[in-house]
Amino acid sequence: MQQINVGIIGFGTVGCGTFEVLTTNREVIANRVGAEVVVKRIADLDLESDRGIQVNRDLLTVDAMDVIDDPEIDVVVELIGGVEKAKEFILMAMEKGKNVVTANKALLAEYGSEIFEASERYGTSLGFEASVGGGIPIINALRRGLAANRIQTMIGILNGTSNYILTKMTKEGLPYVKVVQDAVDLGFAEDPPTLDVDGTDAAHKLAILISIAFGSPVSFNEIYKEGITDLTPDDIRFAGQFGYSIKLLAIARNLGDRLQARIHPAMIPKDHILANVNEAYNAIYLEGDFVGPNLYYGLGAGKRPTGSAVVSDIIELARQTRVGLKGFMPPLAHVRSPDKKILIQPIEELTSAYYCRFSALDSPGVLSKISGVLGDHHISISSVIQKGREVNGSVPIVMLTHEALESNVQKALSLMKGMKILTGKTIMIRVESG
Amino acid sequence: MQQINVGIIGFGTVGCGTFEVLTTNREVIANRVGAEVVVKRIADLDLESDRGIQVNRDLLTVDAMDVIDDPEIDVVVELIGGVEKAKEFILMAMEKGKNVVTANKALLAEYGSEIFEASERYGTSLGFEASVGGGIPIINALRRGLAANRIQTMIGILNGTSNYILTKMTKEGLPYVKVVQDAVDLGFAEDPPTLDVDGTDAAHKLAILISIAFGSPVSFNEIYKEGITDLTPDDIRFAGQFGYSIKLLAIARNLGDRLQARIHPAMIPKDHILANVNEAYNAIYLEGDFVGPNLYYGLGAGKRPTGSAVVSDIIELARQTRVGLKGFMPPLAHVRSPDKKILIQPIEELTSAYYCRFSALDSPGVLSKISGVLGDHHISISSVIQKGREVNGSVPIVMLTHEALESNVQKALSLMKGMKILTGKTIMIRVESG
Numbered sequence: 026m027q028q029i030n031v032g033i034i035g036f037g038t039v040g041c042g043t044f045e046v047l048t049t050n051r052e053v054i055a056n057r058v059g060a061e062v063v064v065k066r067i068a069d070l071d072l073e074s075d076r077g078i079q080v081n082r083d084l085l086t087v088d089a090m091d092v093i094d095d096p097e098i099d100v101v102v103e104l105i106g107g108v109e110k111a112k113e114f115i116l117m118a119m120e121k122g123k124n125v126v127t128a129n130k131a132l133l134a135e136y137g138s139e140i141f142e143a144s145e146r147y148g149t150s151l152g153f154e155a156s157v158g159g160g161i162p163i164i165n166a167l168r169r170g171l172a173a174n175r176i177q178t179m180i181g182i183l184n185g186t187s188n189y190i191l192t193k194m195t196k197e198g199l200p201y202v203k204v205v206q207d208a209v210d211l212g213f214a215e216d217p218p219t220l221d222v223d224g225t226d227a228a229h230k231l232a233i234l235i236s237i238a239f240g241s242p243v244s245f246n247e248i249y250k251e252g253i254t255d256l257t258p259d260d261i262r263f264a265g266q267f268g269y270s271i272k273l274l275a276i277a278r279n280l281g282d283r284l285q286a287r288i289h290p291a292m293i294p295k296d297h298i299l300a301n302v303n304e305a306y307n308a309i310y311l312e313g314d315f316v317g318p319n320l321y322y323g324l325g326a327g328k329r330p331t332g333s334a335v336v337s338d339i340i341e342l343a344r345q346t347r348v349g350l351k352g353f354m355p356p357l358a359h360v361r362s363p364d365k366k367i368l369i370q371p372i373e374e375l376t377s378a379y380y381c382r383f384s385a386l387d388s389p390g391v392l393s394k395i396s397g398v399l400g401d402h403h404i405s406i407s408s409v410i411q412k413g414r415e416v417n418g419s420v421p422i423v424m425l426t427h428e429a430l431e432s433n434v435q436k437a438l439s440l441m442k443g444m445k446i447l448t449g450k451t452i453m454i455r456v457e458s459g
Numbered sequence: 460m461q462q463i464n465v466g467i468i469g470f471g472t473v474g475c476g477t478f479e480v481l482t483t484n485r486e487v488i489a490n491r492v493g494a495e496v497v498v499k500r501i502a503d504l505d506l507e508s509d510r511g512i513q514v515n516r517d518l519l520t521v522d523a524m525d526v527i528d529d530p531e532i533d534v535v536v537e538l539i540g541g542v543e544k545a546k547e548f549i550l551m552a553m554e555k556g557k558n559v560v561t562a563n564k565a566l567l568a569e570y571g572s573e574i575f576e577a578s579e580r581y582g583t584s585l586g587f588e589a590s591v592g593g594g595i596p597i598i599n600a601l602r603r604g605l606a607a608n609r610i611q612t613m614i615g616i617l618n619g620t621s622n623y624i625l626t627k628m629t630k631e632g633l634p635y636v637k638v639v640q641d642a643v644d645l646g647f648a649e650d651p652p653t654l655d656v657d658g659t660d661a662a663h664k665l666a667i668l669i670s671i672a673f674g675s676p677v678s679f680n681e682i683y684k685e686g687i688t689d690l691t692p693d694d695i696r697f698a699g700q701f702g703y704s705i706k707l708l709a710i711a712r713n714l715g716d717r718l719q720a721r722i723h724p725a726m727i728p729k730d731h732i733l734a735n736v737n738e739a740y741n742a743i744y745l746e747g748d749f750v751g752p753n754l755y756y757g758l759g760a761g762k763r764p765t766g767s768a769v770v771s772d773i774i775e776l777a778r779q780t781r782v783g784l785k786g787f788m789p790p791l792a793h794v795r796s797p798d799k800k801i802l803i804q805p806i807e808e809l810t811s812a813y814y815c816r817f818s819a820l821d822s823p824g825v826l827s828k829i830s831g832v833l834g835d836h837h838i839s840i841s842s843v844i845q846k847g848r849e850v851n852g853s854v855p856i857v858m859l860t861h862e863a864l865e866s867n868v869q870k871a872l873s874l875m876k877g878m879k880i881l882t883g884k885t886i887m888i889r890v891e892s893g
Contacts, residue, residue: 049748050748050749053609057606057674057792057793057794059794160749160750160753161753162604162605165599165600165603166599169599169603169775170596170599170600171596171771172770172771172774172775173480173484173487173488173767173770173773174767175484175487298732301735313594314484315479315480315483315763316758316767316768317594317757317758317761317763318757318758319595319757320742320755321753321754322732322752322756327751330749330751332607333607333747333749334604336606337606337607339607340606340607341603341606348784348787350782350787353778353784355493358491359491360489360490360493
């Protein structure tokens with residue numbers, strides 16, 4: 026049987042997961058590729074830490090160039106994370122004609138154009154299944170299974186840590202800080218989990234999904250993002266009373282000439298299939314013009330699921346290597362059109378329904394003043410909850426609006442900040458009908 | 460731009476859907492393939508019916524050989540349905556070196572071995588994404604995205620009609636016959652929908668999923684099947700009281716040396732993601748040894764979703780044709796091992812929890828007699844519901860058992876048939892913990 030050689034750069038969690046998949050399932054993989062897939066070299070600066078797995082020491086090197094320069098290595102797997110060094114290694118490997126696999130979402134979100142262009146220029150293939158959705162083969166679905174469609178909508182739960190936090194807040198009624206502390210203590214979240222909870226990680230992933238769905242890299246900085254740190258168990262409970270769950274959603278909508286691209290907490294109907302995605306699970310819901318609604322669900326992170334995704338790319342590239350095929354498909358699975366620019370709609374121009382929770386004085390006329398300001402900004406109210414429970418002289422007034430223009434909502438809320446009837450910060454959450 | 464020619468045999472619902480996708484999204488598809496994909500010929504015995512779409516009459520022929528024999532046609536798409544004729548056309552097209560796409564689940568479930576073997580012998584490629592799960596790209600996921608895994612469990616809701624019927628029965632509390640009649644009247648179900656409701660259609664699809672997941676065709680007749688015709692709104696309501704939903708599930712479990720392969724109504728916990736798959740939607744839940752739990756969800760039938768799946772195969776084969784690649788991947792995405800035989804566990808050897816609903820006389824000692832017989836067969840009871848509501852002198856006694864051996868349950872129920880305390884048929888439903 027023919028042998029395909031793999032070199033791994035970066036032997037941390039995902040590197041170990043990848044190695045474990047390739048060794049544990051070696052026979053299954055050989056059967057699916059039609060060739061033996063063998064790890065020939067592993068580069069990492071740290072060769073001393075105990076990783077809890079058996080590795081032949083001869084495979085190990087501290088020098089990434091021992092992988093990149095090895096003419097017998099067919100597939101180079103970049104798993105060091107970070108941006109600059111990873112980019113350098115990937116570009117060098119491509120220049121040597123290697124097929125490359127990476128799980129590096131930050132790199133692809135920020136320097137996708139450059140990497141994708143280089144891959145095509147050198148005629149090599151690039152796999153990046155593991156960069157979005159952990160073990161969920163969503164990149165493969167977009168590049169192949171859904172390729173007949175114009176993608177109209179993508180709504181993702183793309184960050185497992187924040188979904189875990191929101192699930193706990195929902196099920197146990199606990200405040201954000203308490204849940205985060207528990208998650209950190211249990212090792213489920215980084216300390217502090219800033220990029221997870223502020224939407225950055227989800228924005229990286231959404232940028233990649235958009236690139237593939239629409240065939241052109243998106244400018245990462247134009248993706249609107251808002252995190253979950255201001256959410257309270259009160260808002261989750263009120264949302265429930267209106268029939269909604271709160272999730273951190275990554276949303277892309279094709280408006281024809283422009284695209285919505287935004288990450289923020291959102292209320293979604295409880296019977297929507299995304300509302301039932303809990304714990305550390307990820308899911309991508311999407312609609313194509315022919316396929317209609319689709320959902321892809323699985324574990325969004327972790328050594329084993331991410332290893333599964335990395336090795337799915339290795340298998341594909343090994344299959345291509347076996348038959349001597351190079352650069353079979355461009356990274357975005359589109360003929361590249363460098364002049365094609367995806368325009369993103371500014372968040373101010375969004376039309377949406379909104380949930381607003383005001384902390385107001387418990388005195389007559391308050392509701393009328395608030396709804397007056399909203400009315401002045403063409404925002405009409407569809408439901409209100411106002412229930413006693415006075416705390417320090419203030420009561421929550423909770424409203425759902427009909428569809429309104431975001432800039433109007435922003436203006437109205439900003440105007441209300443100066444009003445004496447409001448005793449605290451107003452919470453605004455967008456409502457997605459799904 | 461290079462041109463790839465497609466010939467379609469069978470211009471019914473799916474044929475029209477395929478044609479519509481290829482024409483409506485022609486530009487998108489060309490961009491994703493790197494070549495124009497053009498329908499060169501369409502064969503159908505009926506050229507007169509109004510299909511509601513614009514087709515150049517020069518494309519049409521009544522003779523399938525005009526497609527199969529055309530040397531300019533690269534991809535032959537078989538969409539006539541049925542078994543014998545379809546098989547003949549596919550084998551002839553393969554012999555001519557054509558790549559073939561089919562949506563024919565009955566054919567692949569019953570004659571898969573022969574078709575897969577021929578595809579490899581002639582060195583052509585075979586796409587059959589549309590044969591399972593309508594628009595859901597589950598075949599692609601198994602062949603590529605999850606290829607690094609040993610698949611341990613697959614649980615599918617694979618028949619949209621029966622899922623629609625069960626959803627209506629659940630939400631509206633209506634009896635089976637009423638819901639079926641409504642579905643037929645509305646055109647949502649065939650009249651009568653026999654193959655949908657008796658489990659045959661789901662069994663065809665499960666046979667195909669198993670073939671790909673485990674790399675070898677399964678003997679279709681060995682798949683256990685049981686339909687939904689005996690289910691009642693009472694059972695659905697009782698299931699709800701125990702915290703379960705009832706779905707028609709297609710289940711494959713890898714036991715190491717053998718495989719479970721069975722279709723039957725089953726109770727599944729309400730918070731399992733499959734329990735939230737309603738209406739005509741399909742879903743495939745699966746677990747791989749590394750990826751963990753995954754779910755794929757979408758519309759399981761219909762012209763547009765099925766067209767999307769057929770064209771995803773056409774796109775893949777067109778990409779291969781563009782670079783002159785033939786027979787890139789075997790149909791099951793495994794090196795073929797003709798001697799490998801998948802052994803299926805007989806249903807009698809299943810270990811499961813069970814729901815039983817007895818119709819019994821409303822008299823003292825009945826519960827003790829029933830549980831006595833169960834106990835004699837090593838079946839222990841985990842919960843019982845016995846609520847008055849006498850109808851014609853009989854009451855329902857509903858039980859959930861702990862795990863028990865199916866053959867014991869069958870024996871116990873068969874023994875009870877002769878007992879005078881039972882006034883009607885006993886309903887048995889297996890419980891899946893998921």
